[in-house]
Amino acid sequence: MVMKMEEGKECGDCKEGEPCGKYHVYVLELNQDDEKTRNEKGYLYVGMTGKTIWQRLEDNWTKYGNRTSGAPPLIRRSFMRFRMDLVPPSAVSSLTREEAERREAVLADDLREEGFRVKGPRVRENSRIAM
Numbered sequence: 418m419v420m421k422m423e424e425g426k427e428c429g430d431c432k433e434g435e436p437c438g439k440y441h442v443y444v445l446e447l448n449q450d451d452e453k454t455r456n457e458k459g460y461l462y463v464g465m466t467g468k469t470i471w472q473r474l475e476d477n478w479t480k481y482g483n484r485t486s487g488a489p490p491l492i493r494r495s496f497m498r499f500r501m502d503l504v505p506p507s508a509v510s511s512l513t514r515e516e517a518e519r520r521e522a523v524l525a526d527d528l529r530e531e532g533f534r535v536k537g538p539r540v541r542e543n544s545r546i547a548m
């Protein structure tokens with residue numbers, strides 16, 4: 418698998434194969450095979466991880482390689498490339514998992530609003546904490 422990073426906006430504190438200890442929001446672009454559901458802007462997957470985003474991507478083939486439902490099989494089948502150019506600098510790394518999960522859901526909703534087809538959480542599902 419040959420992968421190229423768009424703009425260098427992945428976490429600057431992570432080293433290759435060595436996560437920095439913070440939580441990262443990432444965006445992948447997926448292939449759209451089905452013409453009927455095809456979205457002109459693109460099909461995105463928004464996720465969150467305490468690993469480096471590359472380790473997490475690899476997990477879909479290794480750690481989660483046997484999963485037949487959920488995101489791993491979708492990503493194995495349809496991964497095109499990272500779209501870190503769509504991740505706001507403030508969401509690239511967070512100190513806590515909760516913060517990263519909130520930013521993940523906000524970004525997924527923002528991208529839906531921009532017209533992308535998005536696989537990922539929604540803010541409403543995520544807002545268990547009363548305001």
Ligand SMILES: [Zn+2]
Pocket residue numbers: 428429430431436437438439441510
């Ligand atoms: Zn990092």
